[in-house]
Amino acid sequence: MDSNPISVHTTGFFRFSSGTAPVPKRVPPGGISGFASTVILQPLDLVKTRLQQDNTLKASERRSIPAIFKKIWIEEGKLGLWKGTGATLAR
Numbered sequence: 448m449d450s451n452p453i454s455v456h457t458t459g460f461f462r463f464s465s466g467t468a469p470v471p472k473r474v475p476p477g478g479i480s481g482f483a484s485t486v487i488l489q490p491l492d493l494v495k496t497r498l499q500q501d502n503t504l505k506a507s508e509r510r511s512i513p514a515i516f517k518k519i520w521i522e523e524g525k526l527g528l529w530k531g532t533g534a535t536l537a538r
Contacts, residue, residue, distance in 0.1 A: 490528035
């Protein structure tokens with residue numbers, strides 16, 4: 448066996464060993480779960496970003512999380528909560 452730590456690590460990475468699936472079988476489920484979590488959590492990420500942008504305002508002008516949700520829902524519609532989803536999925 449090779450004593451190079453990188454070689455030792457990578458050779459076992461693609462093998463089925465100790466009850467774990469090989470990489471080609473792990474990639475699709477990982478991609479699907481990443482897609483699902485992005486789509487589900489995108490509205491919260493958008494509100495978080497808007498809240499961070501609000502941080503530049505004076506304390507009296509800042510809005511709460513529900514107020515930001517409401518503003519997006521009213522001004523941009525339901526689908527406005529998913530703005531930026533494409534960019535997030537692309538990375």
